[in-house]
Amino acid sequence: xAGVSVPSWPGVAASLLLVAVAAAVAYRQRLRxxxxxxxxxxRAGVQLVAVGALLLVIFARxxxxxxxxxxxxxxxxxxxxxxxxxxxxxxxxxAATVGVAVGSVTTLGALxxxxxxxxxxxxxxxxxxxxxxxxxxxxxxxxxxxxEDARQARPAIEARLCLxxxxxxxxxxxxxxxxxxxxxxxxxxxxxxxxxxxxxAMTGLIxxxxxxxxxxxxxxxxxxxxxxxTALAALVAARLAERALFDHAHRLxxxxxxxxx
Amino acid sequence: xxxxxHFGHLAIRDATTCAVVLVAFPVIRTCWPTTRIPTTAATRCxxxxxxxxxxxxxxxxxxxERTVPCGRSAAAGGFxxxxxxxxxxxxxxxxxxxxxxAAMRCTAVVGxxxxxxxxxxxxxxxxxxxxxxxxxxxxxxxTELDVLTLxxxxxxxxQRPVSLADRVVDDVRVGHPSLRExxxxxxxxxxxxxxxxxxxxxxxxxxxxxxxxxxxRALAVEPEVLLLDEPTSALDGVNATIxxxxxxxxxxxxxxxxxxxxxxxxxxxxxxxxxxLDSGRLxxxxxxxxxxxxxxx
Numbered sequence: 001x002a003g004v005s006v007p008s009w010p011g012v013a014a015s016l017l018l019v020a021v022a023a024a025v026a027y028r029q030r031l032r033x034x035x036x037x038x039x040x041x042x043r044a045g046v047q048l049v050a051v052g053a054l055l056l057v058i059f060a061r062x063x064x065x066x067x068x069x070x071x072x073x074x075x076x077x078x079x080x081x082x083x084x085x086x087x088x089x090x091x092x093x094x095a096a097t098v099g100v101a102v103g104s105v106t107t108l109g110a111l112x113x114x115x116x117x118x119x120x121x122x123x124x125x126x127x128x129x130x131x132x133x134x135x136x137x138x139x140x141x142x143x144x145x146x147x148e149d150a151r152q153a154r155p156a157i158e159a160r161l162c163l164x165x166x167x168x169x170x171x172x173x174x175x176x177x178x179x180x181x182x183x184x185x186x187x188x189x190x191x192x193x194x195x196x197x198x199x200x201a202m203t204g205l206i207x208x209x210x211x212x213x214x215x216x217x218x219x220x221x222x223x224x225x226x227x228x229x230t231a232l233a234a235l236v237a238a239r240l241a242e243r244a245l246f247d248h249a250h251r252l253x254x255x256x257x258x259x260x261x
Numbered sequence: 262x263x264x265x266x267h268f269g270h271l272a273i274r275d276a277t278t279c280a281v282v283l284v285a286f287p288v289i290r291t292c293w294p295t296t297r298i299p300t301t302a303a304t305r306c307x308x309x310x311x312x313x314x315x316x317x318x319x320x321x322x323x324x325x326e327r328t329v330p331c332g333r334s335a336a337a338g339g340f341x342x343x344x345x346x347x348x349x350x351x352x353x354x355x356x357x358x359x360x361x362x363a364a365m366r367c368t369a370v371v372g373x374x375x376x377x378x379x380x381x382x383x384x385x386x387x388x389x390x391x392x393x394x395x396x397x398x399x400x401x402x403x404t405e406l407d408v409l410t411l412x413x414x415x416x417x418x419x420q421r422p423v424s425l426a427d428r429v430v431d432d433v434r435v436g437h438p439s440l441r442e443x444x445x446x447x448x449x450x451x452x453x454x455x456x457x458x459x460x461x462x463x464x465x466x467x468x469x470x471x472x473x474x475x476x477x478r479a480l481a482v483e484p485e486v487l488l489l490d491e492p493t494s495a496l497d498g499v500n501a502t503i504x505x506x507x508x509x510x511x512x513x514x515x516x517x518x519x520x521x522x523x524x525x526x527x528x529x530x531x532x533x534x535x536x537x538l539d540s541g542r543l544x545x546x547x548x549x550x551x552x553x554x555x556x557x558x
Contacts, residue, residue, distance in 0.1 A: 156421045158388060159475070163436030163482055164413035249408045251385050 005207070016041070059122045067121035071128040072107070075101050080134035082237070086143025088255055091149070096139045099237025103135035104128065109228040115156040116221055127222075130201070134186065134226040136232035142182040142234040146241050149174040150255055157252050167246040175238050182234035183227075190223045199223075288499050308342035338364030338399045339517060340385055340486075345394035347380050347541075354380045356541040357394070362534075364399070367508055367518040369532035371525075371554060378418065378521040378536040382488045385519060386415040416484030420491040420521075424463035432463050436482040448477040451510075453503035468495035476507065478515055486517040493524050505530045 007015070014137035021042040026033040037071040079097025086092035108128055111117045117127055150157070153174060193199055194216075198206075201222045205215035247253055340362040347355040355377045355550050360367045362385075370378045383389040384396050387408050396403045403411060413436075426432040433445045446456040452473040466474060479487065489508065493501035501524060508518045508531045522528055528535060528549060535552045537545040549555055 155421055156420065156425060158436065159419060159423045159425060161414055162386060162388065162417040162419070164409050165436065165479065166409055217342075249390070251388060 012045075025252055040043060046204045051107075058125065063121050064119060066126065067124040067128070070125050071104070071132065073103055074129060074132045079131045079139075082140035082143065084239060085140035086147050086237075089143060089147045089241050090243065092143055092147075093243075095237045095240035095244065096143055097184040098240055099142075099233040099235075100132060100135040100256045103138070103229040103231075103233030104131045104223060106226050107131050107135075110228070111221070112224060123255045128223075130222060131225060131229045136230045138186065138230035138234040139237040141185070142178040143241055145178040145181045146174065146238055146245070147255070149177065150245055150252065152233040154252055161250055161252070167242065167250050170250070171242055171246070175242055178238045179231075179234045182238075183230055186226055186230040190227060193219065193223055278322045287488050298319055338518075339366070341395075341400075342381075342384070343395045343397065345391045345396060347377070347384070347389065348392045352535055353541050355384075355391070355538075358538075358541075358543050360536055360543055360546065362387040362517070362519055362536075364517045365512060366462060366533040367512050367520060367531050368534045368536060369520045369522060369528040369549070370536045370538060371522065371528060371552075372538035372544075375540075379490055381538070382417060382490050382519065382521055385488055386412050386488070388417070413482050414458040414484055415486040415488060416479035416482055417488040418476050418479045418490060418492055420494060422468065422475045424466070424474070424497070425478070427462060427464070428459075429461045429466070430459040432474055433459075433481050435478060440481055444481070445477075448480050449474075449509060451480065452477045453500055467502055469497070472496065473500070473504070476504065480507070484516070486519065487511050487524055489518065489520045489522075491522055491524075492520070493522065493527050501527055502530075528555060547550065 019038065023034050026037055055070075056102075058070055062069070077096065078100045080093055082096035082100060083093030086096065089095070092127075095141050108131055110125070111127065112119055112124070112133050157170055157174070199219055199222065202215045202219035203210075206212055207217055245253060278520075300339045342358050342360045342362070345355055346353065358381070370381055372378055376423060380389065385403075387403055390404070398406065398411070398415070424432055425435045429449070430442055430445050433448055434440045442459060445459050449456060449458050454470065454473055454477070458470070458474075463471070463474070472492065476489075476492060487508065492504045492508075496504065506525050508520060511518055512531075512533075518531070520528070520532065532549050535545075535547065535549050535555065536543060537552060537554045545552055545554060
């Protein structure tokens with residue numbers, strides 16, 4: 001990778017000018033976003049520097065166990081973020097964390113077991129990051145949808161329960177709808193990949209000097225793995241949320257009126 | 262134990278035997294709480310649908326017994342609410358209600374809005390549990406019954422009609438998926454809807470039509486007990502009469518109806534017993550002609 005062209009630190013500092021452009025637009029248009037925009041830009045810089053340094057240490061010294069630890073931390077953080085999307089559902093964070101964990105570990109494990117990706121920290125961490133991120137979005141969307149349905153469709157759910165249907169059957173239409181909603185973005189982006197956007201992994205490899213026909217091999221694997229991860233994360237999170245939504249007597253538990261987040 | 266077996270063998274012979282069994286089982290249960298009652302037929306008499314018409318046919322009972330709300334046979338079955346209280350936060354929705362909702366009768370629950378009528382209905386199929394007190398069906402606490410079986414025995418038609426499928430025929434079949442379209446048409450006829458309604462999209466139904474489709478959907482499961490929450494609220498006089506007829510026919514066939522209604526004509530037309538609730542308390546009960554609240558309304 002000797003020929004990789006990477007911006008120098010002065011170059012990075014110069015790109016701050018672009019933040020200034022955005023801040024100027026926000027200020028002139030009175031969007032009340034200038035402060036938030038500047039903080040976000042600085043925060044991104046600090047976070048990435050810290051992560052870069054940490055990854056450097058992990059790749060150099062901690063190896064595969066360090067990578068596994070890093071992926072675990074990502075899963076825990078992602079679970080909290082996705083769980084907030086289902087705020088108001090009982091045990092939403094637990095459902096989200098387990099969903100993200102199952103989606104990520106299964107997908108990453110399969111890629112490693114099949115020898116599709118190398119068992120090196122520098123591969124496992126970024127690929128794991130993509131998988132965890134996809135799982136997080138799917139789990140969050142599924143929980144958010146379930147929460148809305150559990151609130152709005154209570155009369156219909158109870159009408160089904162009144163006919164003697166067990167929870168699984170009474171809630172099935174909403175369960176399906178939640179998993180479907182969570183999967184659609186992944187399916188859509190898989191459909192149009194390369195046509196509308198050149199995705200991250202492929203772009204990165206091309207920038208790093210890999211020829212495009214080789215770069216797409218990675219991207220194909222990435223798209224396929226994201227489908228599996230999102231499907232598993234959404235399904236597991238939705239199932240766990242369903243269990244928490246109903247009690248032993250097949251009743252929908254009362255839900256607090258929490259603000260939409 | 263030989264006494265128990267004796268009852269078991271006799272159980273299905275005739276209605277008299279059945280009545281004896283219904284009296285004897287609570288006694289046996291009380292004296293020997295761990296006793297397993299061995300006869301399926303006898304248990305069916307007490308709890309199951311197949312035995313109901315034979316054991317409980319209302320038409321076989323002498324008239325004077327039919328009109329006494331707590332007559333012997335009615336006392337043997339139905340719901341008993343024993344000091345039932347339901348609280349939500351600081352509010353008491355039901356306050357120490359003790360009442361008997363007899364089997365093979367239509368019991369109407371009336372009272373002003375917010376009196377706790379719908380809350381009471383929801384206790385009877387365990388959509389809610391009481392905060393304290395017990396609800397029993399045919400002598401057994403509801404908490405000891407399998408809740409899914411209970412809900413198939415005790416069908417609830419909620420006040421607000423909700424469609425569960427795109428077409429009426431599928432909507433009626435939600436609780437009974439193997440029901441043929443012919444069966445759906447018969448159910449629709451029972452609730453006064455023409456046969457071609459089966460193919461209609463549920464989104465095109467008026468409020469009153471949707472209410473009757475919900476009633477047909479509940480009937481499709483063939484429940485022993487029908488809980489009707491304001492079943493005529495969206496119906497005009499003629500169609501309200503149809504619902505009254507359905508309730509009456511259900512009771513005549515040996516079933517039980519518990520009706521919540523603000524429509525006093527319906528209550529007078531179908532109820533054997535009326536319970537009056539006010540602010541969660543049971544303030545009066547008796548035959549419709551004995552209830553001042555109905556006259557005042």
